């Protein structure tokens with residue numbers, strides 16, 4: 001099936017309250033354009049450099065989401081245009097995003113990435129660390145960021161029960177964070193679910209799914 005057919009098929013299956021992020025990492029601009037022409041406006045990338053290049057080449061009404069691990073020294077390259085940073089896993093990164101957002105006269109939306117997977121390789125903070133950040137005085141001073149929810153990645157496994165438990169865990173953590181009330185925090189988004197597990201994620205409370213290969217086809221990596 002074509003990109004637009006895949007996209008329409010997935011969109012038709014999503015409940016209204018779930019936002020689709022089309023993950024275009026490693027895919028050429030022409031593929032993004034095909035999805036754009038089919039109506040998609042939200043795209044996710046996991047490398048800042050690649051996102052910057054695509055942002056420059058493509059229509060400016062696209063919302064770019066950074067879904068990968070973010071290095072502090074690279075935040076400045078995307079601060080002028082990024083619309084949501086999913087993978088914020090420490091306070092120093094929030095401070096840097098705040099600083100760069102301020103330079104650009106913007107407020108940048110962020111999600112706190114929570115580690116829900118059993119594997120060591122997945123980034124993220126614990127629920128306790130998230131609570132510490134949201135309740136801290138320092139956090140309330142970051143007026144150029146807005147934390148709008150949480151993001152998580154389940155373990156890469158065929159064991160559906162485990163994946164389901166991890167998704168339910170993220171939903172519970174999200175619910176527990178709702179009690180924190182500061183001007184730069186409004187818990188609305190639970191970003192969880194990818195091509196292989198998004199229907200399960202939605203049944204566990206996801207409000208935003210990040211789908212790549214089911215839209216654009218398998219990725220071919222030549223390095224890393």
Ligand SMILES: *Cc1c(COP(=O)(O)O)cnc(C)c1O
Pocket residue numbers: 023025046067068153193194195196210211212213214
């Ligand atoms: C690549 C990626 C996705 C999309 O993965 P697919 O299995 O291709 O849908 C989602 N989230 C993150 C963080 C990713 O890096």
